[in-house]
Each structure stands twice: as structure tokens, then as C-alpha cells.
Amino acid sequence: MPECLCYIFHNMANEVYGILSNIALPVNGDTYQTAAPDDESFLRNVITPIYNVLRREARSNKGGKASHSKWRNYDDLNEYFWSGKCFKLGWPMNLEADFFLHSDGLPFANQRNNQVTVRKRKLKVNFVEARTFWHLYRSFDRMWMFFTMAFQAMLIVAWNSGSLRGFFDKDIFRKVLTIFITAAFLNFLQGTRLFLAS
Structure with missing residues (x-):
């Protein structure tokens, strides 16, 4: 998803600039802190949550047999990053943001504290394609x-x-x-x- 990659890139670039310049965070005034090196931090905190959303939504289509309005496809997930709603994700990403709500209503595993919470169903909010003969x-x-x-x-x-x-x-x-x-x-x-x- 190109827009998702742009979102990640700009947040990471801002973070690197903050670390190099030692400037204050715009939200709370704290300065950027360099954490102890962790080779799996980016994979665990950025890639895995996005991958879990994509995998769950891909499984929701039931091999192409589910109604198009019942699951979010690539375009629906990509459109999330076209609007200002994507800034609710924050950086580091907030796993409680609506992007991480799944359309199938199944429990969502929180990777940070190993709790399983039942999430509200996230429906498609944009254009729902009606497949017709035309x-x-x-x-x-x-x-x-x-x-x-x-x-x-x-x-x-x-x-x-x-x-x-x-x-x-x-x-x-x-x-x-x-x-x-x-x-x-x-x-x-x-x-x-x-x-x-x-």
C-alpha cells in the first residue's frame, strides 16, 4: 500500500530528524529518546500489526465468495491513508485506532500485552462496489x-x-x-x- 508506506516513511523521517536535532515533540514537549537497539522492534511494532490487518481481511473474503461489502479489500485499506483519519494512528502506532478494527468482528490479539479483546465490527465506509453484468x-x-x-x-x-x-x-x-x-x-x-x- 503506497500511501501506508508514505505514512511510515514520513513518521520515521520525522523521528530521525528529532533524534538528530534533539528537538521537542510537538504533542507533549518531551524530546525524542533513542532506545536501546532492538533488531525486531520495527517488525514487531509496525509491520506485524499492518500485516495482521491485511491477513485477517484477506481471509474474510472466503476465497472470493463473500459479498464485496462484507470485507475491506486493498483499495479500502489504502484509502484510509488518503485522508486525515490516518493521523489517528499516531507514531508509534496506536493499536486501538480504527484502522486495526477488523471487519469480521473476530477477537483482535494485542501483541504488546498478550490480551485478547473483542473489537467492534469495522464496516466499509466508502464506495461499495456492486458487481453486475454491466x-x-x-x-x-x-x-x-x-x-x-x-x-x-x-x-x-x-x-x-x-x-x-x-x-x-x-x-x-x-x-x-x-x-x-x-x-x-x-x-x-x-x-x-x-x-x-x-
């Missing part, structure tokens, strides 16, 4: 429209002149401009489909 078209609608109009323009040029030079003939060029009528019709069909779907 999903393939909807995902690529601009591409299909471009292909349709390009095919129409190439067919008109080939039918009327047989060479690309014919495109610059004013009568053929007027005929090629009918692709905008085709574009309007395709947009009308798309709007109709969206209206009927809602």
Missing part, C-alpha cells in the same frame, strides 16, 4: 466508446477513398465527423443504463 462495460466504457468511434472513422475513410489521404477530402471529412453523433448516442445509452440501474 461491470465489464462500466470499467472500460471510455475505451469501448473510443474503439467504436475509431472503427467508424476508419470504415468511412476506407469505404470512400481506400487511402489515408482521403481523410483530408472535405466530403469524407464531413462524413467522419458523424463520429460525434455516435459519441452522443453512446453517452445517451450509458446515461439510460445508469438511470435504470439506480
Whole structure:
């Protein structure tokens, strides 16, 4: 998750700058302290909690059979770091933050003091994708429209002149401009489909 990596990087860079400069923390005025070297600290305190969230959510999809609205996928977890909500995680990360709440409602193991607490279910709060028969078209609608109009323009040029030079003939060029009528019709069909779907 690139946004998550940026969040970690900026917090670590700020921490290193604070240690090197020996400046006060913005929250409580204390200075940064260098801890005793611990080779597994970053793995235990940063990587493992994020990995546990990803693993739990990946298992919640039940091999792709669970409803898309019942579990948080890669995009949902990544979107968390797009907003100011990510600053509630703090640094070092607060394992009580809502990012670490799981969508399946199962107990969450607190790695620091080995307690198991039951957490409130964390639902998806952003866009929930509804998978329909139109999903393939909807995902690529601009591409299909471009292909349709390009095919129409190439067919008109080939039918009327047989060479690309014919495109610059004013009568053929007027005929090629009918692709905008085709574009309007395709947009009308798309709007109709969206209206009927809602």
C-alpha cells in the first residue's frame, strides 16, 4: 500500500530528524529518546500489526465468495491513508485506532500485552462496489466508446477513398465527423443504463 508506506516513511523521517536535532515533540514537549537497539522492534511494532490487518481481511473474503461489502479489500485499506483519519494512528502506532478494527468482528490479539479483546465490527465506509453484468462495460466504457468511434472513422475513410489521404477530402471529412453523433448516442445509452440501474 503506497500511501501506508508514505505514512511510515514520513513518521520515521520525522523521528530521525528529532533524534538528530534533539528537538521537542510537538504533542507533549518531551524530546525524542533513542532506545536501546532492538533488531525486531520495527517488525514487531509496525509491520506485524499492518500485516495482521491485511491477513485477517484477506481471509474474510472466503476465497472470493463473500459479498464485496462484507470485507475491506486493498483499495479500502489504502484509502484510509488518503485522508486525515490516518493521523489517528499516531507514531508509534496506536493499536486501538480504527484502522486495526477488523471487519469480521473476530477477537483482535494485542501483541504488546498478550490480551485478547473483542473489537467492534469495522464496516466499509466508502464506495461499495456492486458487481453486475454491466461491470465489464462500466470499467472500460471510455475505451469501448473510443474503439467504436475509431472503427467508424476508419470504415468511412476506407469505404470512400481506400487511402489515408482521403481523410483530408472535405466530403469524407464531413462524413467522419458523424463520429460525434455516435459519441452522443453512446453517452445517451450509458446515461439510460445508469438511470435504470439506480
